[in-house]
Amino acid sequence: MAKWAVYVTGTFSVLLLVVSIVLLVAHTFMNIVDVQVKQATVLKNGTEVYEDWVSPPPPVYMQFYFFNVTNPEEVLTGEKPIVEEIGPYTYREYRPRENIDFHENGTEVSAVTTKTYVFEADKSVGDPNVDLIRTVNVPVVTLLELSKDSTIIKKIVEAALKAYKEGMFMTHTVHELLWGYKDTILSLVHTVQPDISDTFGLFYKMNATDDGEYVFLSGKNNYLEFTQIMEWNGKKNLDWWTTESCNMINGTDGTSFHPLLNKDDIIYMFSSDLCRSIYAVYESSETVKNIPVFRFSPPANVFANASINPQNSGFCVPAGNCLPSGLLNVSSCKQGAPIILSSPHFYQADKSVINSIKGIEPIKENHKTFLDLSPLTGTVIQAAKRLQVNVYVRKIDGYPITENIQTLFFPVMHLNESVCIDDESAEKLRSILLQARVVANIPFIIMGLGIILGIIFTILTCRQSRQREPGTDDERSPLIRTS
Ligand SMILES: *[C@@H]1O[C@H](CO)[C@@H](O)[C@H](O)[C@H]1NC(C)=O
Ligand SMILES: *[C@@H]1O[C@H](CO)[C@@H](O)[C@H](O)[C@H]1NC(C)=O
Ligand SMILES: *[C@@H]1O[C@H](CO)[C@@H](O)[C@H](O)[C@H]1NC(C)=O
Ligand SMILES: *[C@@H]1O[C@H](CO)[C@@H](O)[C@H](O)[C@H]1NC(C)=O
Ligand SMILES: *[C@@H]1O[C@H](CO)[C@@H](O)[C@H](O)[C@H]1NC(C)=O
Ligand SMILES: *[C@@H]1O[C@H](CO)[C@@H](O)[C@H](O)[C@H]1NC(C)=O
Ligand SMILES: *[C@@H]1O[C@H](CO)[C@@H](O)[C@H](O)[C@H]1NC(C)=O
Ligand SMILES: *[C@@H]1O[C@H](CO)[C@@H](O)[C@H](O)[C@H]1NC(C)=O
16 A cells, blocks of 8 residues: 555545534534525425415314213202213314415515315214204303393393293204304394394304414514414504403414424414413424424413412403413403313313313323424424313302302313324425434534544554564565465
């Protein structure tokens, strides 16, 4: 081996080692990955990110579970309600973004999302048009609450309830309870108060409609602002801790998140059906379809009452009137109906609330809301938004029918709106993650090469120095000795 080749090997070895260490210290290739991810994180017409935002490929399912009351007579006499969970009734949810409009040089984009629900029989327990559910008579309970301060109206309401044989409980099909039915009592109210609808349904007017125009930031100025909500129905940046009304904050609408996620990031989500935003924090690291994810979930603190989390005092309405932990009064968003939201089966709610109903069994895995996000790209890999609709029921003076009833947060229905990445998108993301891993490992590959060259260099130098030892070469060579 020529001497120069040995020196070249040695020099390259040192060079590669130095380069690899410099690259590692300077995070160069990590930064290249980060820059690429950041550059991709912008809504711009024509890009794949944009297409996926306009019509997200993974299917979204909305599943409803109802609580069928088995002892209505006994509840009226003051006994604990017994409920039986019936579900799921599953609907595929289609939600393309429409009326998309870019403003301010492409830094903002406005859009509406029309949600359409299509029933999926093979993912459901029965036919929503046939299955009957007995539950609290929400229109009647609302009317009782709203009329509680007027003796005269109370007399009229009582007479009407008698005449139409309406009571504290009602039985309707799943379809009617969700999508609306013409209610006897509401029809009466409607004749004197035309702005009150004669139809009741938990998701009435929610099919094939949108919840208003959102204005998002595109992420053009800063990837951290990608799809951050700026405006909802003309309302701008309201402070979400102190505002009681149906408000909003910065944060996304639950479909896309910032890339390069850290475990100490806090995710703010706005939800128009919660009438507020909630936040989620890192909970665990999981793997979904071979993709590593961070699981984020709202901490118990989000719905804790003011004695446990003073920041939540804004949700005590009227001021000072706090509910037990785990409950959210959304009455003001529901035309005064005494609707209280919680997690399904009162998960994370006060023990007294859970124990007030027989048939309620909170299970963390089934009943918590969570988001599984790819830490590198911020892509939603899997998510489930779960909540429960309850009605506040109590004794109201002047209404004998409520005379013996306990004060209850009566569960009516819970839902699970879930999404899981489709196989095609998962495959695409896995190859992006692989590429990123390869690129991020380039310094180590260079370092490896440097080490291999270093070993070759060492071997060669040892051999050469042995060959150079004077007078020994010839004697040690057996070939020469025998010749
Ligand atoms: C996006 O680009 C296409 C083709 O250039 C155009 O037809 C479409 O109107 C654009 N969309 C928006 C929201 O600007
Ligand atoms: C858009 O960009 C142009 C050129 O960069 C600038 O002159 C203009 O003020 C910008 N307009 C808005 C609304 O930001
Ligand atoms: C919602 O509307 C769509 C189209 O208007 C219809 O096909 C679908 O059956 C409706 N879903 C329900 C639950 O009524
Ligand atoms: C709910 O309870 C009512 C009354 O007991 C019963 O008629 C109905 O069949 C039950 N619903 C389902 C879906 O089991
Ligand atoms: C979102 O709002 C919170 C509270 O108002 C603020 O502290 C935070 O910096 C905002 N986040 C972003 C990304 O603008
Ligand atoms: C918070 O809830 C607990 C029980 O869950 C209750 O004892 C306490 O009074 C509530 N705090 C306020 C301020 O209402
Ligand atoms: C819910 O809030 C409304 C006002 O928005 C209030 O009148 C009602 O008393 C509250 N309900 C409960 C159970 O605290
Ligand atoms: C949604 O949550 C319910 C429990 O609330 C669970 O039984 C169901 O399997 C979940 N659906 C999906 C698609 O994950």
